[in-house]
Structures are given as C-alpha cells and as structure tokens.
Amino acid sequence: MSYVPIYRVLKGSRLVLDGCDWLVTGVGENAYAVEGVDDGECRSFSFQRVDQAIKDRDCEVIEPKDIENRDALLRFTGGLEVFEQLTEEQQRDIRYRLALVLAIDALEAEGKKVTQRSINTGGSLRDDLLEKASEIHGAHDFSATPRGGRVTLTFHVPEGRTLRKYHSTYHEFGGNPVVLMEREHMKGNRSQRLSPLQEIFIEHVLALRSDPRQVKLKPLLKLARDSFHVPPKEIAAGFKFPSITTFRVRIKAISKFVEEGGRNGWQYARNRLGASTADIRALYYGEDVQVVSRSWWKFEGGVISG
Secondary structure, eight states: OOOOOSSOOOTTOEEEETTEEEEEEEEOSSEEEEEETTTOOEEEEEHHHHHHHHHTTOOEEEOHHHHHHHHHHHHHHTSOOOGGGSOHHHHHHHHHHHHHHHHHHHHHHTTOOOOTTTTSTTOTTHHHHHHHHHHHHSSOOTTSOOOSSSOOOOOOOOOHHHHHHHHHHHHHTTSOGGGGSOOGGGOSOOSOOSOHHHHHHHHHHHHHHTSTTOOOHHHHHHHHHHHOOOOHHHHHTTOOOOOHHHHHHHHHHSOHHHHHHHHHOHHHHHHHHSSSOOSOSOOSTTOEEEOTTSOEEEEETTEEEO
C-alpha cells in the first residue's frame, strides 16, 4: 500500500535537511528525488522521512515561487537579504525610509488617497505624512527644520515621487526593508559585456569540451575558431573571439558533477561523485555492467554475478 504524504512538496522546491540544501528534481510513488545544490549528489528521500522531519521542524521547505522571489531580491540588492548585513549608517537611513513607507500605509488605511503630488513639499498630505512618520520612528521628528550650528547627521525627506518609489519597491519584495538601502555598490556599467554571438561561441566550445576524450582547452579553442562561422555584419561591428581567460572563468563556475555528467552520463556521475566512489557505470539492481575482463555481468542484490 502506497504512502500518501501529509505535506505537499512540489517539484522544484528546496529542502533544507540534514544540514544540506536539496533541490527536488522529481516526485515518485513513495519518495522524492533530490539533488544536492552544493555538490550535485543525487539521492531519494521517502515521503515518511520528509513528513516526520517537517513535523519535528528539522526540515525547511522552500517553494519554487519563494526561490524565484529570493533570487530576484538578491539580484536587486547585490546579494544582501538580511538587515543585519548592512552597515550602521545604511541601517539608520533604512529606518527613516521605512517609517515614511509605513506612514503612507497608515494614511491609505484611513481612506486617504496618497499621490505623488499630495506628499510633495507643500502638498495636502505632506504634514500628515511627516507627523505619522515621526510617531512610527519615535526618535526623529521628520517635520522639524534642521538648524545651524554643529554639523550632525540628518535625514532629508525626499519628494513624493521618490517616496512612492520607496513604497512600491518595499511591497514588491514582500516587505523586506533591505530593498530601501542605497544601492551604491550596484552603480556602474552592469550591461552585458559579451555580445550574443560571443555567448553562442562560448556555449559551442563548452559543448565540445564535454567530449569524453577531454581535449585541452587551448587546442580546442583553435579548432573551434577555425570552424565557427562569423557573419559579415558581426565582423564589420568588430567581433572578437572571447579570451581564454573568459573560458577559464566559465569552466571554473561549472560544478564537477555537471561536468562529469555531461561528459560521461548522469549515472556515471552519480556513481563517481555520489555518496560512494566507483568506476563501474552501472550499480542499480538488474543492470548489466562491464568489468575488466570485458565480459558482461549482472548486478543483483549487492553482488555481481555472471
């Protein structure tokens, strides 16, 4: 009799179990097929084990939509997602902006229509906004006029357009205050440096590199350049082949499991880099396996029989 899981775990979810991060790659009749995010190890967890771990609060389930939201957050903030990761100055500025955002929420909850114009300097709701923000923040009077004398750290309340932008961004990312930070570290030219044709050439070389013969990178690049067609329009635009350093960076980013799977097959990669190490390409019950004597044997019940 098959076991019906209590908790629904979708394909594409992540399981934080046994101190590791697992990606659910499939859902079978009695178990989840998972793959280690860090090392690429492939395993299966029974429904009963996952249910019990969730009950005991030893397993965290991250749904696919939450994974996408987290990835979008990390792209927006440049890898930051926790308030405590920021400097004291950044935290101080975020508290000011958060108080203003929550003040807009409070005014809207009262039924007031908060527009950019209404919260601009001199707008009909500007004073109400600053008063609400001062109450929420507690330690700062947003409506007070900065005085002369000793230079102190102050916060300048922006105009309505910027305030509405803070408000929409804050709610777009699920109320994470980190998105209210100044993204100075994200400035500069962040556009794609390589052209689409250069990216195609890189994919072409990486595909050739998956050959089991393991050709060296330098001669492989020479062969690929000789056979790769570059349209006249790209030549006129100044097309250049990516450097060997670019390929080394891309290759370094590929996990050993993915590289071994593309070159020798996923089953061989699981056997070679999984929980145990073996050069035999077939280790599942009932499969045929070729040993040193070049004769075919069968793996059954933990023993190899011929």
